[in-house]
Amino acid sequence: MSQTPRVEPHAAQASPVPAAGERRGVGAAHAKAILFGEHAVVYGAPAIAIPVDSLTAEATIDVGGPAGLRIASSLYTGPVAGAPARLTPVVTVIRAALERAGLPELARCEASSSTAANSSAPGAVAEGPGATVTIASSIPHERGLGSSAAVAAAIARAAFDLAGAELDSETLFDLIQTAERVAHGTPSGIDARTVAATGAIRFNRGSVAPIRIGEPLILAFADTGHPGSTAQAVASVQALRAREPASTDALLSRLAEIAEHSIDDLAMGDRGAVGAAMSEAHAILHRVGVSSDRLDAIVAAACDAGATGAKLTGGGLGGCIIAVADSEAHAEQIGVAMRGAGAERTWTVEVPAA
Incomplete structure (x- = not known):
């Protein structure tokens, strides 16, 4: 998938080369975006994602050095036992990936006494x-792009690489969902499937099917700079559905x-139809209460700049916008307009014909 980001949201830092005698496992995964079906997917409807x-x-997982299990990241560096709640x-x-990969001694490498159990405590000895x-991640956090799922996938792949074990797709899915349930409560599974996918997919009730892209689809992405909250947005829609079941179900x-x-529009490469569908979908997402003034303003700016359509992507209440462009140059122009409307950063993504 040929994609050229205009601005990298976060700079990823390479890990140091392991010392002689140390073992290393490596893994990686990509972000995702939902083209259509946000929130309806929670109730068993199909969604399209890329x-x-x-x-x-x-x-990377490096074995060696001082005893104990540690994390090194832009959010926290130190013993696992001392990690903040947001890294739960x-x-x-x-821990789950190391166990499943056959490395329980690493998953459980904690101190044996209550005093030493928190290896961040003074004098503790693991x-x-x-x-x-x-x-290391270049995926913006809490923007509806599958950051937590991609990190989980990368960790799972690194654990199995370290163990020299085969990681099948269902085990990978299960491990990602293990983390996603902690992060989001009851995840649909679309993030877990899409961060491991090689092309556009139709997701429905846990099942996945590839879909055809007839002509390259050029998308201008914009980050509002405000975090979204899938859990909060889903809860908001559930509350609306409880108050107004008939009208909410009709919208979903x-x-x-x-x-x-x-699916047919994408297969035919009909950008106009895809864009019109996105604009209608955004209007519905606004009506169910998961858009915001900033999201609406950026969508409007994209359309004023000639996008055939635009919408929020992901849970909403913040996060990102996607807009359909005619070309990469046009996507850059749309990006300028979206930044003028308050977007923090923009980039261009090309979904190739497939």
């Missing part, structure tokens, strides 16, 4: 082997219809 290869998460999904998948999990059904009809 991998975003230009934004990646990378993980990461800690969960590190027992057992030592390992450091280094995480229409989102499902748009997603299903888009």
